[in-house]
Amino acid sequence: MDAGTIVAGLLTLAILSFLYRDNPVYKLAEYLLIGVSIGYILVITWNNTLMALLFEPLLSEGRLWLVAPLIMGLLMWGRFHRRTLALSRIPIGFMIGSGAGVAIPAMLYGRTLKQMSATVMPLTDSSGVPDLAAIVVIAGVLTTLAYFYFSREHRGAFGGVARVGTFFLMVFFGTTFGYTVMSRMSTFIGRMEFLLTDFLRLTH
Amino acid sequence: MRRLQARHYTFLGLAVVITVTMLLNIRLDTRVSPYTRALHDYIESLPPGSVLMVSFDHEASSLPEIRPIARSVLRHAFRKGHRLIGVSLLAEGTLIGYRLMQETAAEYGRQYGSDYVYLGFRPQYIAAILAMGESIRDTYPRDYLGRPYDQFELLRSVENYDDVAAVLSIADGSLTTHWMEYGQARYGVVVLGAVTAAMATTYDPYLASAQMHAMMAGLRGAAEYEKLIGIGGGGARGMLAQSSAHLYVILLIVLGNVAYFVRRREGRRD
Numbered sequence: 001m002d003a004g005t006i007v008a009g010l011l012t013l014a015i016l017s018f019l020y021r022d023n024p025v026y027k028l029a030e031y032l033l034i035g036v037s038i039g040y041i042l043v044i045t046w047n048n049t050l051m052a053l054l055f056e057p058l059l060s061e062g063r064l065w066l067v068a069p070l071i072m073g074l075l076m077w078g079r080f081h082r083r084t085l086a087l088s089r090i091p092i093g094f095m096i097g098s099g100a101g102v103a104i105p106a107m108l109y110g111r112t113l114k115q116m117s118a119t120v121m122p123l124t125d126s127s128g129v130p131d132l133a134a135i136v137v138i139a140g141v142l143t144t145l146a147y148f149y150f151s152r153e154h155r156g157a158f159g160g161v162a163r164v165g166t167f168f169l170m171v172f173f174g175t176t177f178g179y180t181v182m183s184r185m186s187t188f189i190g191r192m193e194f195l196l197t198d199f200l201r202l203t204h
Numbered sequence: 205m206r207r208l209q210a211r212h213y214t215f216l217g218l219a220v221v222i223t224v225t226m227l228l229n230i231r232l233d234t235r236v237s238p239y240t241r242a243l244h245d246y247i248e249s250l251p252p253g254s255v256l257m258v259s260f261d262h263e264a265s266s267l268p269e270i271r272p273i274a275r276s277v278l279r280h281a282f283r284k285g286h287r288l289i290g291v292s293l294l295a296e297g298t299l300i301g302y303r304l305m306q307e308t309a310a311e312y313g314r315q316y317g318s319d320y321v322y323l324g325f326r327p328q329y330i331a332a333i334l335a336m337g338e339s340i341r342d343t344y345p346r347d348y349l350g351r352p353y354d355q356f357e358l359l360r361s362v363e364n365y366d367d368v369a370a371v372l373s374i375a376d377g378s379l380t381t382h383w384m385e386y387g388q389a390r391y392g393v394v395v396l397g398a399v400t401a402a403m404a405t406t407y408d409p410y411l412a413s414a415q416m417h418a419m420m421a422g423l424r425g426a427a428e429y430e431k432l433i434g435i436g437g438g439g440a441r442g443m444l445a446q447s448s449a450h451l452y453v454i455l456l457i458v459l460g461n462v463a464y465f466v467r468r469r470e471g472r473r474d
Contacts, residue, residue, distance in 0.1 A: 019215045037264070037296065044295040048325045052346060102330060102386075110385035110415060118413030137412075176405045179422070183269060183402035185449045186423035189442040190268020192222050203227055 001199075009199030012191050140168040214456065221452045225445040231436070232427075232443045239411065240428040242418035243396055244280065246370065252285035254369040255362055260292040260301030261329075261379035266400055267300060272426035272438030273398045274374050278308040280433045282319070287358050289368070290322040291336075291344070293329040293379055301374075302348055317356045324348035329382055337365050337391040370394035370417070380407060384415040398425070 014029035054073075058066040072091040078084035119141050121134050146158065147165030154162045196202045208216075247256075258278070262270050281288055290305045292298040302322045309320050316322075323344040326332035335343040340362060341353045353359050361367060371393050373380040380397045387393045394417050397407055401422025410416040420429055423446055426439025 020212065040299075041295045044298055044325055045327065048295075048298075049327045052350075053326075057345075099330075102334070106385040106389060110381075110389050114389075114413045114415055115409055118409070172405065176402075179404045180402045181453060182422055182424070182446070182450070183400045185446055185453075186269040186401060186442065187266065188218075188268075189222055189226070189423065189445045189449070190271065190438065192219075192226060192445070193438065193442060194268070196223065196226055203229055 001201075005198050009195060012195060012199075016191075139164070144168050218449060218452060221448050222445045225448045226441070228444065229441075230444050231440050232447060234424065234427045234431050234440070234443060236428045236432060237425075239418060240420040240425050241432065243277070243398070243420050244429060244432040246394075246396065246418050247277070247280055247284065247286070250284070250286060250369050254286050255289060255358070255367060256281055256286050257289045257291060257365075257368045257371045258301070258305070259371060259373045259375075259379075259383065260290065260297040260304070261294055261373050261383075262300075262376040262400075263294060263296040264300060266376035269400050269423060270300075270374060270376060271304070272423060272430075272442070273400075273420065274304050275308060276426050276429040276433065276435070276437055276439060277372065277374075277398050277420070278304060279311065279435055279437075280429070282308055282312040282314050283433070286369075287318075288320040289340075289358070289362065290320065290324075290348075291332075292325045293332060293382075295325050295327075298325040298348070318358055321356050321358050322348045329379060330386055333382055333386040334390070337387065337393075339364055365391045365393035368393060370396050372396040372398060374398045375403065376400045377403065378406065380416070381410070384410055388415055397421075401425075 011029045011032070014025045015033075017023055018026040054066055054070060057063045058070065072094060075087045075091050078087035119137055121137075122131065123134050123138065124130050143161050143165035145165070147154075147162040147169065149162070152158060197204065250256075258281075260274075278288070288305065288309075290301050292301045302324070305320055305322055306316075309316070314320055323340075324347065326335075326343060332343060341359070345353055347353070347356065365371070365387065371383055371387055373383045373395065375397065376399070380395065380399060380403075383393075383395045388395045395415070397416055397419035399407060399419060399421050401424070404419075404421035407416060407419055407421075411419055420426070423439055423442050426437065427443045428439070430437045430439045
């Protein structure tokens, strides 16, 4: 068994020990995870971002226009002092402005227009037979929208429609919760498989 | 030693259920869902040698679930003779993606540089997706190990998404959404998803609107995919444990509700 497997096995057990109660072994594993993660992200950021995209092209290849993002990046450090705080607003403003400019049309198209067009579909197929899926989708969208319409009291027929919307919401929440449980179980099963197969070698 | 509480018995029960079912080593037969089949059929339909971009958009913590998902689809792609370009839009997924590609490529004797290349991480995922739509070479002048882009036979013929058959986003969060909103909407690249189960309901509407071409989700998706390609893996191995764990959770929910109603009835009597 290699050292990596032993370390991974012991750390997995240390993390699982939290299920009994908080303890120093768990804390050690937790701090180790945080420290290693931050260290790893720092190294990746330094190598793959700062060196690869900024310093090497700027210093080795002479791409002088990269001075502009370098200055913008340096201005962000202005946040650490009261007198230079205003300078940091220049790159922040640039990021918010360009970010919003890129994101708003993309999100409007991808999350609203395309989803609306997928909702508006024929309620019957080509032979005139009702399409149950299409009916459920349109009923779900309209009744759920009714539930989130707060300019009118949810009473009478409108209240009934909004109440149907809550059932669709419940189905969504239930499905999402079910999938989340499934996901967490998968993670646990993955670790148990590692412990039983690679670490303890009880199964193949 | 403290007295064990109800939650301890709950955890212990779950650990026993999963350990016993895994030691039994029984493989459950899985019914393949249309979504997973669509993903399989798309990769199967591509001519050998097609270029696929695989984006490892996940963190290290989701590796136990991501690993069987990624391995099954990577095995299929390598077995079919497709050429893969690996990227990562989350720093934590970078090394995991590299190792997964390396391990799977070795199983099929695929060579780095001609059959697959790993380009690594780029920050600001939206900017990275948009930049690759213009030029992958400019976005990644070097590969993950620092070697120049044009050194690799595979990359010489790849300029942008026009030269890529599809992007497969292996994700544990919402990053696949950005591939659809920027890669698919703006550059028309086909987006495929291989995601954790928790994200399945997030991406369902995108499948319905055809913004995502196909998707496999969770350990179950991995088991289905393994069945389709006829190669056993972590998905199939974990399905009995997964099903047993779900039955255990259902049992706990039923017991919890019965206890609640019994207690409520007793409270009314008092």
